[in-house]
Structure formats: C-alpha cells, structure tokens
Amino acid sequence: MASTSPETSPLDRLDTSALPRHLAVIMDGNGRWAKSKGWRRVRGHEEGAESVRVVVRSCRKLGLEALTLYAFSEENWARPKAEVEALMRLLGRFLKSERQEMIDRGIRLRASGSVERLPAKTRQLLEQIMADTAQGEHMVLNLALSYGGRQELVRAARRLAVKAVAGKLSPDDIGEAELENELYTVGLPQVDLLIRTSGELRVSNFLLWQIAYAEFYFTDTYWPDFREEELAKALMAFGGRERRFGQTGEQLKGDDA
Ligand code: IPE
Ligand code: IPE
Ligand code: MG
Numbered sequence: 477m478a479s480t481s482p483e484t485s486p487l488d489r490l491d492t493s494a495l496p497r498h499l500a501v502i503m504d505g506n507g508r509w510a511k512s513k514g515w516r517r518v519r520g521h522e523e524g525a526e527s528v529r530v531v532v533r534s535c536r537k538l539g540l541e542a543l544t545l546y547a548f549s550e551e552n553w554a555r556p557k558a559e560v561e562a563l564m565r566l567l568g569r570f571l572k573s574e575r576q577e578m579i580d581r582g583i584r585l586r587a588s589g590s591v592e593r594l595p596a597k598t599r600q601l602l603e604q605i606m607a608d609t610a611q612g613e614h615m616v617l618n619l620a621l622s623y624g625g626r627q628e629l630v631r632a633a634r635r636l637a638v639k640a641v642a643g644k645l646s647p648d649d650i651g652e653a654e655l656e657n658e659l660y661t662v663g664l665p666q667v668d669l670l671i672r673t674s675g676e677l678r679v680s681n682f683l684l685w686q687i688a689y690a691e692f693y694f695t696d697t698y699w700p701d702f703r704e705e706e707l708a709k710a711l712m713a714f715g716g717r718e719r720r721f722g723q724t725g726e727q728l729k730g731d732d733a
Pocket of ligand 2 (some may be wrong): 504547
C-alpha cells in the first residue's frame with residue numbers, strides 16, 4: 477500500500493510543473509528551538525544541520541536548479557566567539573559528510589559571501605569541495621557564508637568601477653546584466669521563492685538584488701523542525717501564487733480587453 481509505505485514523501489504530492497527554479501532559505505530559529513527544550517543554542521545548530529541535509533536532498537529529488545541557503549551572515553560574526561566557532565566547526569563537519577553524496581547526486585557546491593573571512597581550514601575545505609563537485613550538473617547548492625546583500629552590492633559596484641577605470645567598460649554600458657555579472661550568484665536564475673523560518677518577518681540583508689520578484693513564504697516553524705512536510709507546504713503555497721511581474725491578472729490569462 478503506497479500510502480503507508482515509509483518511502484512515501486509529502487513531496488510526492490506536489491505538482492512538479494509549478495516549482496521554483498531557484499529556492500532561497502533564511503534558516504532561522506535554531507537558538508530558540510534549543511532554548512525551548514532547555515538546551516544550549518549549539519544543539520539547535522546541530523539539529524539545523526540535519527534539516528539542511530533533508531532540504532538539499534529533497535530539492536535535488538524534485539529537480540530544482542538552485543538552492544541558496546543563508547548559513548552565516550556578515551552580521552553573525554558579532555555573535556559570541558564560542559557560538560561562531562561552533563558554527564564553523566559544524567560547517568566543516570557538514571562539508572566533509574556531504575562531499576560524496578554531492579558528487580554522487582551531481583550537486584555543484586558554490587559559496588556566496590566574503591569567504592576570505594572564514595577560518596583558513598574551513599575555507600580550504602570549502603574550496604576543495606567546490607572543485608570536487610564542479611562537474612555536478614543537476615543542482616547548484618549555494619551556501620551564503622559570511623554573506624551580506626549590501627556588502628555584495630558594494631563589491632559589485634567596486635568591481636564595475638575597476639573595469640571602468642581600466643577602460644574595459646564604459647559607464648554608459650552598465651546595465652542590469654553587467655551588474656549581475658559581478659554578483660556572487662552570477663549564472664544562477666533569479667530567486668523565485670524565499671522562505672524564512674521561525675516567525676521573523678524580515679530579510680536580514682539576504683540577497684537584496686536577487687529577490688526583486690521572489691515570492692515570500694514565512695512560517696513560524698523553527699529551522700530544526702523544517703523537514704519534508706514543511707518544505708512541501710511552502711512549495712505548495714508557491715504553486716498557488718499568481719506571479720504577475722507588473723502585468724495585470726487579465727493579461728496573464730490572455731484576456732486583456
Ligand atoms: C539561525 O538560527 C542560524 C544562524 C543565524 C547561524 P539562529 O541562531 O539565528 O536562531 P535564533 O534566531 O536565535 O532562534
Ligand atoms: C539571518 O538570521 C542569518 C541566517 C539565517 C544565517 P539572524 O538570526 O542572524 O537574523 P536577525 O538577526 O534575526 O535579523
Ligand atoms: Mg535568528
């Protein structure tokens with residue numbers, strides 16, 4: 477009986493013709509999840525890493541092109557040193573444990589953010605696994621690490637200025653495509669769906685340019701509890717949205733009289 481089989485996933489019920497190409501997630505609420513159980517915050521990050529595994533695997537199975545996960549913001553460097561160190565340790569552990577699966581499943585790892593701020597060992601591991609998975613053709617897993625949307629835009633402006641000063645680019649030729657070329661996310665589709673967990677209703681400096689026309693989905697669920705069922709709910713909600721991109725609903729239905 478398929479309905480009681482352990483193989484059955486809530487994701488199997490989704491209409492695969494209405495999925496996002498690029499999903500981005502602000503994985504929030506690890507600390508509160510742990511505190512609500514009387515545990516240390518780090519326990520929440522550990523359990524959150526398990527949600528990352530589940531969501532990556534699910535998105536790959538569903539055939540999404542890109543998944544961007546906000547793992548650590550520029551602003552998160554201001555957290556207590558012990559928590560930052562624990563997060564870096566967990567990141568290293570995650571990268572090591574997922575390496576083979578990413579290779580086997582054709583997942584290409586990328587990073588967005590000022591990764592030069594990461595501890596040298598973590599950065600080397602990250603670069604090694606990005607190289608090891610570079611041939612992956614099925615999905616891009618883009619980890620936002622030491623990432624800030626404003627910092628990314630400043631960096632892009634600076635890179636454009638360098639090209640202009642070198643005479644390689646005329647200011648008149650700077651358009652959206654040229655700016656996009658200088659972003660960490662170059663080559664990825666625009667974000668179609670942005671999910672934020674834990675009940676906070678803000679963007680927290682995530683992908684400011686890339687979410688211009690994203691659909692937003694907020695849930696009170698803390699990130700460590702965000703598993704297949706929750707992902708299916710978010711994707712189902714996305715499937716029901718009418719994306720008008722500035723046009724009228726009538727125009728989209730081909731009835732613009
Ligand atoms: C998200 O969970 C993980 C990171 C920001 C690294 P939090 O650690 O922000 O958890 P809360 O928001 O304090 O509950
Ligand atoms: C955003 O969460 C960053 C990540 C999920 C990595 P925060 O918990 O840092 O955001 P604020 O401080 O609540 O805005
Ligand atoms: Mg938080």
